[in-house]
Amino acid sequence: MMDDPREDAALEALFQAERTRAPEISPEFMARLEAEAVAAIPKPAPQIRSAPRRTSWLAGIFTASGLSGAALAGIWIGFAMPESFDTLTLTADNSVSLTAFLPGADMGSLFDE
Template identity: 35%
Template sequence: MTDRKDETGLDALFAAARDEAPMPSGDFMMRLQAQALAEMPQAGARAAEPGFFAQLREALGGWKGASGLAAASLVGLWLGISPPAAVSEYWPGASQVSLGEIGLDPASGYDLAWIEG
C-alpha cells in the first residue's frame, strides 16, 4: 500500500499489521447487529406533520400556556362587563374625576398645534 519500497523495513511491519488485523469477536458483532436493528427507523413510520390547531397550541406554550391565556381573557372580559365594587373604590370613573385632576392633559401637543393652525 506504500508508494515505494521502503528501505528501512517499515513496509514489512505494515504488511504484518495488515495480516494481523484485529478482528472483533462474534459475540460483539451480534451485539452491534442488535443495536443496529434496535435503532432502525420503522418502515413508513415517519411522523405526520402536526395540524393547524396543534401548531397553534405549541406556539402558545402547549396546553398550559393556551389554557392560561384563555382564563386570563375570560377574567378580563368579565371585569369589563361587570366590574366588582372593590375596583370602583380605586377608580371612581370619568363621571366623578376629570382627567386634569389626576394629572393627565386631555389635549396633546399635537392636538393644540392642529387647533391653532
C-alpha cells in the first residue's frame, strides 16, 4: 500500500487545507448557545437572613419575659411583704439615710469599713 513519502505529504496537504475550512457554526446556533449559557448561569447562594431574624426575635421574647418577670417580682415583693423593707429617707441635711432592707440583716456593717 502506501508508505510513499509523496503520498504522506499529499495527505498532509489535504489535512492542512481542511484545517482552514472548518465547518462554520451558524450565527443562529451560536446565539442560541450564548442564550443557554446565560440562562444556565449558577444562581448566587442565598443569603442567610432568616436565622439572625429568628435570633433577634427570640432575644426579644427573652428580654420581654425577663422584664415582665422582674416587674411582677417587684410588685409581689412590694405588696406582699412591705414590712420587710425599710425606706430610703431624705434627711434635713439632704443626705440619704439608708436603713436595713431586711430585718435582722446587719447591712450597716457593710459600710463600716
